[in-house]
Amino acid sequence: xxxxxxxxxxxxxxxxxxxxxxxxxxxxxxxxxxxxxxxxxxxxxxxxxxxxxxxxxxxxxxxxxxxxxxxxxxxxxxxxxxxxxxxxxxxxxxxxxxxxxxxxxxxxxxxxxxxxxxxxxxxxxxxxxxxxxxxxxxxxxxxxxxxxxxxxxxxxxxxxxxxxxxxxxxxxxxxxxxxxxxxxxxxxxxxxxxxxxxxxxxxxxxxxxxxxxxxxxxxxxxxxxxxxxxxxxxxxxxxxxxxxxxxxxxxxxxxxxxxxxxxxxxxxxxxxxxxxxxxxxxxxxxxxxxxx
Numbered sequence: 001x002x003x004x005x006x007x008x009x010x011x012x013x014x015x016x017x018x019x020x021x022x023x024x025x026x027x028x029x030x031x032x033x034x035x036x037x038x039x040x041x042x043x044x045x046x047x048x049x050x051x052x053x054x055x056x057x058x059x060x061x062x063x064x065x066x067x068x069x070x071x072x073x074x075x076x077x078x079x080x081x082x083x084x085x086x087x088x089x090x091x092x093x094x095x096x097x098x099x100x101x102x103x104x105x106x107x108x109x110x111x112x113x114x115x116x117x118x119x120x121x122x123x124x125x126x127x128x129x130x131x132x133x134x135x136x137x138x139x140x141x142x143x144x145x146x147x148x149x150x151x152x153x154x155x156x157x158x159x160x161x162x163x164x165x166x167x168x169x170x171x172x173x174x175x176x177x178x179x180x181x182x183x184x185x186x187x188x189x190x191x192x193x194x195x196x197x198x199x200x201x202x203x204x205x206x207x208x209x210x211x212x213x214x215x216x217x218x219x220x221x222x223x224x225x226x227x228x229x230x231x232x233x234x235x236x237x238x239x240x241x242x243x244x245x246x247x248x249x250x251x252x253x254x255x256x257x258x259x260x261x262x263x264x265x266x267x268x269x270x271x272x273x274x275x276x277x278x279x280x281x282x283x284x285x286x287x288x289x290x291x292x
Contacts, residue, residue: 037264044260056265066266069249076156076245077224080163084220085213087168092175106176110169117166121233124162125149128234152242155235159243162230167223171216178212214285218278225274246270 038056040049060066091109095102112120129147136144148154182205190204228247231237237244237252244252250270254263 034264035268037261038268040261042260043258044254045258052261056261057269059262060265060269063253063262063266065244066246066249066253069244069246070270072156072244073225073246076159076163076227077221079160080167080224081217081220083160083164084167084171085216087164088171088216089175089209091168091172092179095172096176096179106173109172112166112168113170115166117227117229118233120162120166121230124158124165125234128158149235150239152239155239155243158234159227159230159245162234163224163227166230167220171220174216174219175209175212178209182208210285210288214282217285218282221278221281222274225270225277 037049039051039053041052041056042049095106095109099105115123128149132144133147135141136146148158186204186208187200190200195204226247227245228251231243231245231248235243237248246266247270250263250266253266254260257263
């Protein structure tokens with residue numbers, strides 16, 4: 001009995017301890033150090049870190065630019081999450097219906113997700129500033145005759161469009177997995193009972209796809225809140241600072257303005273917000289999943 005317990009402990013240490021150590025060193029220790037930084041006035045360069053308590057958090061709540069970028073980010077998240085999941089669900093439904101070349105189309109729609117955000121931003125910057133402008137002027141299409149990136153109202157939508165283009169293919173694969181996992185017996189029984197078209201979609205398919213919705217909405221929420229690379233290379237926060245999302249604001253606060261303590265406090269606030277929103281979404285999704 002004692003030998004068995006000793007062997008189990010040895011196996012636990014052998015297989016679990018390395019992973020636990022890596023998690024602690026890579027996640028827990030940096031998180032605790034980051035929290036400590038929020039309590040100092042460190043500028044990110046000097047060796048001196050003066051303790052200032054929770055004054056950085058007071059600065060966060062009085063920083064109008066931070067809240068402006070936060071509201072813009074929430075708007076960006078709402079449109080991005082909705083459009084990404086609608087487009088991805090539509091593609092998944094279409095590409096599981098048995099159309100010709102569906103495997104080729106799946107690969108084609110997924111490819112944008114393989115392109116890094118920095119490269120993607122530069123590609124679409126060229127498209128919006130050159131390709132579409134030439135097309136608009138040549139075809140006489142007024143809305144494309146000038147670069148959207150130079151318009152403070154349209155530049156926001158370039159971020160949404162590029163995000164939808166990048167993420168839809170990845171979320172599509174998750175929805176395809178959900179569609180292929182649907183019970184054929186249930187679908188056949190629904191068809192026999194006369195459930196077709198929208199009725200079948202609303203009362204049969206959508207409830208059974210709730211697990212896929214939970215995963216996809218969680219992933220798009222977390223990625224949209226934290227987006228930085230596309231924001232940097234596509235718009236750079238311009239024109240006139242109208243497209244500075246919260247992740248870019250936090251970076252600028254910490255590394256450009258040299259207010260590392262305040263920037264870290266804003267980053268921690270953003271982390272808590274994303275964790276709470278994502279947690280609520282997963283909880284509500286799991287509740288709907290049980291009800292379905």
